[in-house]
Amino acid sequence: MKKILIIDDESIIRRALQRAFNSKGYETFVAADAFMGEGLWKEQDPDLVIIDVIMPNKTGPELIAEMKSYIADKNFKIVLISAYSGDYDTNLAKYKNIDLFIKKPFVNIFKVVEQMEGLLV
Amino acid sequence: MEPVKIERKLIQFVDHLSDLSDVDSIFHYLDEQLGKVPGVSDTILCISPIRNRNVIYFREKNKVLVKPAQRLWLQNTLIRKDNIEDSQFLADHLRRPVGQIIAFPIKMVQLEKLSQTTVPATLFIENSVTDSEKDLLIKNLINYIQPIQFSLEKAFIQLYLDNSAIEWQSTFDGLRDPICIFDLDKNILRSNHAFKALVNGTEVSDLLLKSNDPKVQSESGRGIILSEAKGLSLHANTLTQRRIHFKDKEFEIYSYPIVVKDKEAPTTFVNYYIDITKKQSLKSKMLQGEKLAIIGQLAGNISHELNNPLTGIKSLADLIARDPNCDRQTKNDLMEISVATDRCQRIIDNLMMFSNDKIRPERKVVNLNEQIKIAITLSKSLLGSVELHQLYTEDDTSVFVIPELLVQVIYNLIQNACQATQKQSSVIKLETRLNKNMVELRVIDNGTGIEASTLANIFKPFFTTKKIGEGTGLGLSMSLGVIKSFNGRIDVNSEVGQGSEFVVTLPKAMDSIS
Numbered sequence: 001m002k003k004i005l006i007i008d009d010e011s012i013i014r015r016a017l018q019r020a021f022n023s024k025g026y027e028t029f030v031a032a033d034a035f036m037g038e039g040l041w042k043e044q045d046p047d048l049v050i051i052d053v054i055m056p057n058k059t060g061p062e063l064i065a066e067m068k069s070y071i072a073d074k075n076f077k078i079v080l081i082s083a084y085s086g087d088y089d090t091n092l093a094k095y096k097n098i099d100l101f102i103k104k105p106f107v108n109i110f111k112v113v114e115q116m117e118g119l120l121v
Numbered sequence: 122m123e124p125v126k127i128e129r130k131l132i133q134f135v136d137h138l139s140d141l142s143d144v145d146s147i148f149h150y151l152d153e154q155l156g157k158v159p160g161v162s163d164t165i166l167c168i169s170p171i172r173n174r175n176v177i178y179f180r181e182k183n184k185v186l187v188k189p190a191q192r193l194w195l196q197n198t199l200i201r202k203d204n205i206e207d208s209q210f211l212a213d214h215l216r217r218p219v220g221q222i223i224a225f226p227i228k229m230v231q232l233e234k235l236s237q238t239t240v241p242a243t244l245f246i247e248n249s250v251t252d253s254e255k256d257l258l259i260k261n262l263i264n265y266i267q268p269i270q271f272s273l274e275k276a277f278i279q280l281y282l283d284n285s286a287i288e289w290q291s292t293f294d295g296l297r298d299p300i301c302i303f304d305l306d307k308n309i310l311r312s313n314h315a316f317k318a319l320v321n322g323t324e325v326s327d328l329l330l331k332s333n334d335p336k337v338q339s340e341s342g343r344g345i346i347l348s349e350a351k352g353l354s355l356h357a358n359t360l361t362q363r364r365i366h367f368k369d370k371e372f373e374i375y376s377y378p379i380v381v382k383d384k385e386a387p388t389t390f391v392n393y394y395i396d397i398t399k400k401q402s403l404k405s406k407m408l409q410g411e412k413l414a415i416i417g418q419l420a421g422n423i424s425h426e427l428n429n430p431l432t433g434i435k436s437l438a439d440l441i442a443r444d445p446n447c448d449r450q451t452k453n454d455l456m457e458i459s460v461a462t463d464r465c466q467r468i469i470d471n472l473m474m475f476s477n478d479k480i481r482p483e484r485k486v487v488n489l490n491e492q493i494k495i496a497i498t499l500s501k502s503l504l505g506s507v508e509l510h511q512l513y514t515e516d517d518t519s520v521f522v523i524p525e526l527l528v529q530v531i532y533n534l535i536q537n538a539c540q541a542t543q544k545q546s547s548v549i550k551l552e553t554r555l556n557k558n559m560v561e562l563r564v565i566d567n568g569t570g571i572e573a574s575t576l577a578n579i580f581k582p583f584f585t586t587k588k589i590g591e592g593t594g595l596g597l598s599m600s601l602g603v604i605k606s607f608n609g610r611i612d613v614n615s616e617v618g619q620g621s622e623f624v625v626t627l628p629k630a631m632d633s634i635s
């Protein structure tokens with residue numbers, strides 16, 4: 001069973017994504033901040049990590065940089081989600097070599113989940 | 122001559138002289154009277170009373186002439202007989218050989234401070250007396266010198282005062298700001314051109330003292346002003362400052378009490394008026410601009426903050442609704458939630474368009490007709506069954522704008538028109554035309570129209586007549602801000618029951634760039 005880690009400080013987003021992936025048979029883990037997320041990541045070794053950009057204490061991109069430096073050859077996919085859809089974020093996503101960048105608001109949760117699943121094939 | 126006769130003559134001379142107030146008539150009289158003294162052939166008067174304007178008075182044939190002196194006469198306070206320098210000076214100026222000369226320097230104590238010469242005037246007596254008679258002639262004439270000195274001095278002080286007054290008034294008039302001096306009874310004692318032009322025959326009491334204060338208008342007014350004035354007298358330089366609207370202009374008034382004697386209440390005041398109309402309108406425009414910028418920023422922040430929970434609400438509702446375990450009733454409820462969040466997101470999108478971080482503030486020359494077409498494409502879902510008439514001018518409609526913002530404004534106007542025409546036969550007309558150097562866009566609807574009382578408020582931020590959830594109250598105020606920033610304007614014509622017409626006027630590109 002593939003594991004998915006959702007790191008977002010907005011609880012309702014966590015719940016929505018968790019519900020969507022659970023219903024498709026994935027094992028999900030949720031974290032409300034980068035610190036908790038990093039712990040779960042090390043512990044659970046997920047296949048996909050969904051990370052929000054703006055979070056208290058540490059931002060998504062900062063967390064990603066740390067994960068990458070911790071172990072570079074670990075095989076996992078990263079999805080960055082953000083309510084800030086300006087050029088800055090898009091560039092940042094490219095720069096940090098993220099697998100997928102998704103803008104909030106999601107127009108359609110089912111399509112978003114499909115896109116993310118595509119990374120796991 | 123007998124001493125009594127001499128005395129009488131002198132008294133007559135002094136008496137007559139004292140009636141004369143200008144140098145010209147003094148010289149005429151001297152010339153006439155001294156000419157009667159035996160031995161005197163000619164009288165010449167040199168004066169440099171004020172600012173070294175040296176002039177020389179003399180008679181040529183039967184005419185008295187006044188000529189500028191090329192140089193100063195001998196600055197010596199002693200009475201001189203046949204001094205060679207005096208003779209040369211006079212010969213040069215009179216352009217003829219001169220005979221024997223007695224020179225009487227005339228000291229003018231009061232004028233010394235004003236005149237920069239030590240001997241501001243000298244009376245030259247050309248004569249034909251023998252050397253032995255000369256001293257007698259001097260003795261006869263010397264009695265006349267002091268009265269001459271007095272009357273000349275008087276004449277010059279008068280001249281000086283007149284000049285000063287003219288100088289003062291012209292300085293006063295030269296000032297572009299209105300100034301007036303008035304007394305406690307609101308009598309204007311003096312005022313400059315600018316003040317007269319401002320007042321131009323209208324009632325001025327508002328301009329002088331605070332007439333809107335009923336106490337000032339009443340009988341006791343004088344007392345109050347006096348007590349105010351007494352307070353002011355302790356600090357002679359104290360000024361009071363206030364603002365007033367006068368003839369569609371706004372003025373800042375600075376009032377200074379004029380204190381003549383220490384510790385005495387002033388009875389006159391100087392008012393200085395500064396026209397701050399332009400300053401005020403610039404200030405309010407700046408404030409309006411700042412407000413719009415802040416609202417834009419705020420809208421951006423709020424939008425971002427709301428996006429997160431809304432995304433969650435909508436996603437979760439959609440997900441649960443698809444759950445096979447979810448019953449029909451709950452499913453329908455969840456669909457309602459989803460539709461409502463959709464609407465919230467549309468409002469947010471609308472707000473976000475006006476937040477600054479999406480739009481690069483680069484102005485470009487674009488064709489207005491083209492921008493309208495883009496806006497129409499974006500508003501397809503709004504228009505629905507609305508009948509849209511497009512009437513574009515073939516003239517050049519280039520405008521110098523930030524295209525994204527202009528499209529947003531047009532989109533807004535179309536959206537408003539759509540919301541105003543929620544009936545079967547809704548018609549919205551979009552027309553462009555060139556009016557001199559201005560490009561106009563008209564958005565005309567056959568909708569409900571706008572009440573006159575509402576019309577005054579439609580451009581105010583957060584003002585809305587729409588149902589909660591339909592309007593943010595920002596559309597028109599933002600649109601106006603945007604169009605104003607392109608040096609344009611938005612006008613509205615509306616009739617209740619007939620519809621509304623919004624006219625966006627923008628300068629044609631070449632004109633706004635130059």
